[in-house]
Amino acid sequence: MHGAVRVFITGASSGIGAALARHYAAQGATLGLLARRGEALDALIATLPNPERHRAYPADVRDHSALQAAAGSFIAHAGGVDIVIANAGISHGTLTDQPEDLAVFEAILATNVTATVATFAPFIPTLRNQRSPARLVGIASVAGIRGLPGASAYSASKAAVISYCESLRLEMRPYGIKVVTIAPGYIDTPMTQRNAYPMPFLMKPERFAEAAASAIARGDSYRVIPWQMGIVAKLLRMLPNALYDLAFARAPHKARKNSHEPS
Template sequence: MTMAAAGPRVFITGASSGIGAALAARYAQEGATLGLFARREAALRELAGSLPHSDLHRIYPGDVCDHAALSAAARDFIATAGGIDIVIANAGISHGTLTEVPEDLPVFEAIIATNVTATVATFGPFIEAMREQGHGTLVGIASVAGVRGLPGGGGYSASKAAVVTYCEALRLEMRRHGIRVVTIAPGYIDTPMTRQNKYHMPFLMTPERFAGRAVRAIAGGVRYRVIPWQMGVVAKLLRWLPDALYDLAFARAPRKARKARKHAP
């Protein structure tokens, strides 16, 4: 049975908390029909039940690294919503990693699988439907951490840099099909993920404020946007900073907490 959509039909991964939940709430306020994918079923049910037009929304408990589950969710949502307008690959994890520590290698692999490969697996099942419609928007959630490599965070920085570059390539590929590709790079957003950071986070923003700005950017047809704008300025400065100066300034920068503790320096 097809659901009647009052607004855009939006599929979001990592929807149970943080940025994903805030984006869901924002789109629901605009009358969207939502497909919400995340690992925690209870949290998804609670979120969906709290949103306007809760009967329009569908939840899909699953891990984004389970590509078959993503494909099944995409097929179901397209069928029940009668199409797809926006897909947001938001699911992500963040841990500190050190190359010389063997225990960190599987952590590095998990970061790449969740933040990069799962973004591809999220978008892929929706592209055929978007081509048939002649429109649609794919949104990759990157990070300012992907602008330059950060000490102790090589896995996370590499994954988010990969998301930026991948989305740029995909944008060129999808152009002739009428499919837009948008990259949103959050700065520091107050979520369970960033609360693990034991250092000062400049321009810290609530998920709700971030979601409002992100939704406006997506609707406005941007290709790449850093939110908040202050971190966009910082990102541009970091991009232009000569390597020698960058190395001098950031070699002793605060580091993300590592998941594996054995042999920690």
């Protein structure tokens, strides 16, 4: 999939989303970029090739009516859509025995899971009627492979994205719409820069974007990036619970929201 493709990306103002925007813009794509920070979106678009082609949509992905309006606006502007990337996500440590973390848990699920559904839904009728290849892309995480201590909400949300996209892949198959699940490992973004523990195979967002775009173009059903983390993910899947518990019970915890501002 090359040339003037039409790509809609959520969580596009920084990190993985911005790197994907830069990659696709360099390939001549027309972009619809959605994020909460409108000023950051405008600043990003100003640095992209052919900035007049692209559209910024300042909105919170938990506002489903705003997502629907943005989808309609971008389809009208671009004459359709080829790739929809549900990338928006937040990450905070959560502990079930801390009552104040319940609201954080709900916010993470609303942003990482429900908003993925709400991102794809308004584009599907258009994609069904297009002849060009179409991709719905869910950004999961290796954290969704096995539950991590202190990150119950984030792990659960990304496991849900993986399962949801698998279900959606089967549902979209009759229409020729490819559903691609990308599971990043540690990518050097503002979200991971808060982690106060070692991050193996840390990858620059530009390299991630290139690898992800290749997987999306191929229509891969599931891809872990970087590939080294893919090997780790396969091993984690096979590890018996007793060994997993022994190895990860004392793993470092992700910082809780009360010690950091929202991402």
